[in-house]
Amino acid sequence: MASNMYLEHYLDSIENLPFELQRNFTLMRELDQRTQDLSKEINTMSEDYMANVRSMDAPNRTSHLKKIENAFVKSREYGDDKVQLAMQTYEMVCNYNHYRYSRHSLASIIARVRNSRV
Numbered sequence: 217m218a219s220n221m222y223l224e225h226y227l228d229s230i231e232n233l234p235f236e237l238q239r240n241f242t243l244m245r246e247l248d249q250r251t252q253d254l255s256k257e258i259n260t261m262s263e264d265y266m267a268n269v270r271s272m273d274a275p276n277r278t279s280h281l282k283k284i285e286n287a288f289v290k291s292r293e294y295g296d297d298k299v300q301l302a303m304q305t306y307e308m309v310c311n312y313n314h315y316r317y318s319r320h321s322l323a324s325i326i327a328r329v330r331n332s333r334v
Contacts, residue, residue: 240305247298251291258287 265280272280 236308237305240301240308244298244301244305247294247301251294251298254287254291254294258284258291261287 261280261284265277265284269277
């Protein structure tokens with residue numbers, strides 16, 4: 217019974233791995249693009265702020281700085297999300313390698329049992 221569950225889990229893991237890896241890498245690529253776009257936006261906002269800071273009143277300066285700060289926070293969130301995806305991807309690959317090793321070990325055991333019967 218336990219070996220059937222193991223086999224089902226193994227087959228499910230192998231079957232989904234390529235799609236899951238592809239999905240994670242696509243998401244990481246999208247996060248990279250969002251981060252790059254946001255970085256350009258931060259640069260533009262910072263340059264605008266520096267060019268106009270002397271003519272801004274206090275509430276406008278505060279508002280502008282808050283927008284820049286929020287963009288940095290969002291950028292950090294994208295980075296955190298990417299790290300989580302990378303860790304998840306690493307775990308998938310490790311599990312896949314574990315199953316491959318287990319399958320190889322199981323095949324070796326079966327071969328030894330068959331050879332011992334002869």
